[in-house]
Amino acid sequence: MKKQVFKFLAKVNKLVLPSYSKKQLDLVKATKLQMAIIGWRWYVTRNALD
Numbered sequence: 001m002k003k004q005v006f007k008f009l010a011k012v013n014k015l016v017l018p019s020y021s022k023k024q025l026d027l028v029k030a031t032k033l034q035m036a037i038i039g040w041r042w043y044v045t046r047n048a049l050d
Contacts, residue, residue, distance in 0.1 A: 006048040
């Protein structure tokens with residue numbers, strides 16, 4: 001059940017949130033909001049794969 005929720009969230013993230021790796025964002029220059037989005041996407045992806 002938990003894994004299914006995270007897989008759904010991962011699909012929503014892919015559609016809604018920006019992809020900073022495609023934009024080649026430098027993590028040193030990222031704002032706090034951008035870092036929060038990166039962290040959220042990482043958390044969801046990690047739980048969807050586990």
